[in-house]
Amino acid sequence: MARHARIEYPGAIYHVINRGNYRRDVFDSPGAAKSFVKTLEETVKRFDWELGAYVVMRNHFHLAVRTLQPNLSAGMQWLQVTFAARFNRMRGEQGHLFQGRFKSFLLQDEAVWAKVADYIHLNPERAAIVELAHLDAFRWSSLLRYVQNKRFMGLKADDWMATIGLKDTPEGWREYHQHLRSVRAREGKLPEEERESFSSGWAFGDDDWKNGLLAKKSQVKVGAPRAEYVEPKELMERRWALRLREIMAKQGLSESDLAQRISGTKWKVAIADQLQREMGVPVVWLANALKWGRPASVRTSLWRHRRNADKVTT
Numbered sequence: 001m002a003r004h005a006r007i008e009y010p011g012a013i014y015h016v017i018n019r020g021n022y023r024r025d026v027f028d029s030p031g032a033a034k035s036f037v038k039t040l041e042e043t044v045k046r047f048d049w050e051l052g053a054y055v056v057m058r059n060h061f062h063l064a065v066r067t068l069q070p071n072l073s074a075g076m077q078w079l080q081v082t083f084a085a086r087f088n089r090m091r092g093e094q095g096h097l098f099q100g101r102f103k104s105f106l107l108q109d110e111a112v113w114a115k116v117a118d119y120i121h122l123n124p125e126r127a128a129i130v131e132l133a134h135l136d137a138f139r140w141s142s143l144l145r146y147v148q149n150k151r152f153m154g155l156k157a158d159d160w161m162a163t164i165g166l167k168d169t170p171e172g173w174r175e176y177h178q179h180l181r182s183v184r185a186r187e188g189k190l191p192e193e194e195r196e197s198f199s200s201g202w203a204f205g206d207d208d209w210k211n212g213l214l215a216k217k218s219q220v221k222v223g224a225p226r227a228e229y230v231e232p233k234e235l236m237e238r239r240w241a242l243r244l245r246e247i248m249a250k251q252g253l254s255e256s257d258l259a260q261r262i263s264g265t266k267w268k269v270a271i272a273d274q275l276q277r278e279m280g281v282p283v284v285w286l287a288n289a290l291k292w293g294r295p296a297s298v299r300t301s302l303w304r305h306r307r308n309a310d311k312v313t314t
Contacts, residue, residue, distance in 0.1 A: 006104060007213055008070035013052075013109070015116045015198055016076065018102035019060040027056050032087060033140045036061065039083040044154035047075035051155050053117035056140035057127060062120045064113055064160075076102055105198070106213065108205025114160040118183045119198045125184065132184060136177060147173050202235040214239055240281050244289055247271055258291045269305045272298060 050066040158168040275281040
């Protein structure tokens with residue numbers, strides 16, 4: 001699968017997750033969790049991040065972070081490599097601690113940031129480690145630091161708390177605990193895939209914002225592809241759909257033309273060929289997007305189209 005640079009820009013907000021290699025319990029001791037939080041604190045200061053929430057579980061961690069500069073990948077590399085070196089030195093071990101490619105999900109604004117902070121702070125209760133009433137006693141969560149006012153430089157909540165009508169004050173944090181109770185009650189009524197929705201996909205926001213991100217990515221030099229990142233399927237499909245829309249608009253075609261015209265017409269074949277050559281779009285997606293029918297029909301039509309083109313040029 002093609003690898004692409006992550007979308008990074010000043011002020012971007014992310015939900016970041018990574019797990020121990022082979023789902024290993026990296027943070028199975030207080031010393032390991034404490035060392036990770038200390039390294040996280042150094043990372044936030046070194047890369048000038050605004051950390052809205054974090055939690056360290058036995059075999060994974062979550063962060064909700066705003067990067068004032070486009071440096072998420074650089075910061076995460078420093079965080080993971082530095083912690084791994086310290087961990088291995090402490091344990092007398094060698095090898096990779098994490099799965100490698102950390103997951104990052106772009107968040108549209110502070111309101112979405114607040115929802116992800118809720119999701120992160122509820123993790124210990126969701127995993128049956130602590131009861132809901134004692135969430136703020138979990139040692140390896142930003143919630144404890146907020147409630148006890150033991151935060152480090154860069155750990156900030158005022159922006160995202162404002163979106164739920166709360167202030168970053170002792171009274172605000174008491175109200176926030178009740179807010180988490182309400183969120184957890186609503187979660188319990190949802191299917192599991194919806195409860196875990198903040199851990200899949202590539203971005204959380206409305207369609208116009210997502211499309212704007214793709215336009216931003218096409219205009220900014222993002223550098224060479226980075227080996228740690230595989231572009232999510234949803235993001236690839238959105239890029240394909242936008243490009244299909246551009247091609248059709250240039251030819252004066254609309255969505256209604258897709259449904260009304262015969263599947264194997266020349267214009268559909270030409271568009272499918274262009275999308276495959278430009279972006280490597282699979283025939284399964286082409287068959288669905290072009291309302292073509294079976295993928296096998298697309299494959300056959302493309303083969304004939306290219307064979308005839310080769311005859312013309314020879």
